[in-house]
Amino acid sequence: MFEQTFKNIDDILHKDAGCSSELDYVEQTSWVLFLKYLDDLEKDKATAAELTGKTYTSIISPEYQWNTWAAPKNTEGKLDHHKALTGDDLKDFVDHKLFPYLRKFRTDAEHANTIEYKIGEIFTELKNRIQSGYNLREVINRIDELRFRTHAEKHEMSHLYEDKIKNMGNAGRNGGEYYTPRPLIKTIVKVVAPKIGDKIYDGAAGSAGFLCEAFDYLRNSKTLSSSETEILQKKTFYGKEKKSLAYIIGIMNMILHGVEAPNIVHTNTLAENLADIQEKDRYDVVLANPPFGGKERAEVQQNFPIKTGETASLFLQHFIKILKAGGKAGVIIKNTFLSNTDNASISLRKLLLENCNLHTVLDLPGGTFTGAGVKTVVLFFEKGAPTQKVWFYQLNLDRNLGKTNSLNEKDLAEFVALQKTFANSENSWAVNVKDIDQTTFDLSAKNPNKKIETALRQPHDIVDEIAALDVESATVLQKIRALL
Template sequence: MFEQTFKNIDDILRKDAGCSSELDYVEQTSWVLFLKYLDDFENDRRTSADLKFKTYTSIISSEFQWNTWAMPKDNEGRFDHHKALTGDDLKDFVDHKLFPYLKKFKHDADSADTIEYKIGEIFNELKNKIQSGYNLREVINRIDELRFRTHAEKHEMSHLYEAKIKNMGNAGRNGGEYYTPRPLIKSIVKVVAPKIGDKIYDGAAGSAGFLCEAFEYLRTSKSLSTSETEILQKKTFYGKEKKSLAYIIGIMNMILHGVEAPNIVHTNTLAENLSDIQEKDRYDVVLANPPFGGKERAEVQQNFPIKTGETASLFLQHFIKILKAGGKAGVIIKNTFLSNGGAGSADARLRQLLLENCNLHTVLDLPGGTFTGAGVKTVVLFFEKGELTQKIWFYQLNLNRNLGKTNPLNENDLADFIELQRTFADSENSWTVNVKDIDQNTFDLSAKNPNKKNETALRDPKEILSAMKALDEESARILDSISELV
């Protein structure tokens, strides 16, 4: 039923003049969905208070509660068509009363880790794009069919919302940055193996896929006590996100997975000077897929000891700095990081920094097509801070098929990697490199598999053409980003 509801909402938004893409559908569904969630959240709190013979004070004042403006009821508990706003009346109320009211929560909240602050933050970052009040009425009616009262309902909802994010990621040029394949994230979380009590951080949170999967991993790792549940809710997951839409989607995604007031901050992580990071600011675990291909301005580069325009390289410096001693990380980055630049270059110095400040124990080399719509090849760096790297275990994921929208990466693809990584075993796809054997000037870490048979086999022409098309698209994206900076 929930799946059909989401499809119906997309159909409504497609015919609205204010919504033109999959990104708009997700954004506009998100704010209405959030208000419906908030209504169910308050009802649960009210019921709990009643059972304890306590008084519950609503977060939202009566005029702006869901059952007043969105779905008013008559004396018999049925939808009251006479009281329900629609058309221009509904749009005017939402744009000129509801949104301004909700925006004020950000300034009135006691702290940033409260649900009140998140309400204000979200409604300061977006606007209602649904131009027809009649379409908005239809969307509200559909959203009201959804329930967030049981764990099973929230679980189903989170899967459907993830599917919407994935569709947005497949939608083209701007969507891909919001979606990292969930089988890859789950595998990274399994290898890093966070534990309850760890502070887990993603400084490029996007749709918060890493934080959501880490939450699921820890939530199901054991039978949790009340105090452990409280720790997971309030003192475990932290993120930062620069872009408004990604921030909103990340907050909603975490809420649907069961984190009531996500600790995600809307800010530019790279605007923070590394020298200002203190011990109190550090984390036990970093899980991230920082944006690659971006170019940062000179003033942003001044925040880092190794100055480079490459966004992902700046993020990697940030992650190394913000990890606690003994902290663990799993970070996705372009595979060119392993070999780009000669002696003294920014990339070579960054590789040296990583090897000398952390134990880079594992590199997972991913095939092209892992990220739908992106032609770049990527690797995952697994490292622990505070120990010198002596040996690096490489695993090259070689699949007998081409990856794409209709044939994406799945968890079975990564099962062999997870199994062999436990003991750093050699195989046809894995090998170990002694750091003493690499060039001590360039610190080149190219993933050259000495065990792979038929390494020179020719690629299928269709695969080559697909890769060329993807690279052309990536070049266009980079040129667009450069033109925006000029």
């Protein structure tokens, strides 16, 4: 049912003049979905309060609640068409009353990690792009069919929302930056192995895939006490995201996974001066996939000791600085980081090796990121002690990766198994840091164990060679007969 509802909504938005791409579909679906989720959340809280004899005060004023403007019901529990706004009336209400009301929550909220603040921030960043009030009515009616009351419903919804983010990435343009393949994220989380009580951070949160997977990993790691559940909800996951759409999608994604008021801040992480980061600002775990190929202005570069316009290199400096001593990280970066010869890259590799134990490098094949032709590696490191030895694993698959043939967890199973003991294999090897060039700190992933395979010849080549030998034999026989 949920899947068909999403398809129907996309069909409606496709017809609307204000929505022109998959990115618009996700954005506009998200804000309506969020308000329906909020309504169900309030109902659950009211029911829980009633069971304990308490009174629940609704976050949203009665005139702005879902069942007042979006889906007023008649005595039979069906949509009351006499009360439900539509057409220009609906669009005017949403644009000129509802959104301004919701935006005020940001300034009125007590602090940033409350659901009230998130409501205000989301609707400050968003605007209603659906131009037809009749299309908007259809979208609302479809979303009103959805329920977020049970864990199973939220679980199914979170998977469908992830699929929408994935489709947005596949659609091209800049959508791909929001989606990191989930099997890869799960593997990175598994290897880093955060524990309850860790503060986990992604400074390039995007759609919050790392934070969502880390939440699922910890939630399923053991039977949680009420205090541990509270810690996961409020004191574990932290993110920053620069782009408005990604910020909104990240918030919505975490909410659907079960985090009620995600600690994601809408800000440019790289605008923060590294010198200003203090011990209280640091995290136990960093999980991230900073943007590929971005270029930063000179004033942003001034915040970093190693000056470079390369966005990912600035993020890596930020992650090293913001980790606590003993903190762990799993960071995706372009594989050229391992071998670039510019001064900034050399300095950054030296910084990483001297300040952290870069214990593992996972070398990924091309096509891992759909729509992005770049090759990437995952750096796994711990802060505090210099690197003595780096263990490499090169993921060699017997197929090309693409939209219809994407990376899966089975592909990465051998890596996870071997990484536990840093075992040598045909696909893995270790390098002593003292053996690498001490002027360039080149860490190129050159597999010394890979078998050199002799390519098998094609049948037609063999036939051609036999024919050529036959001709050569006939010529030799002719010469022999001539001599006799």
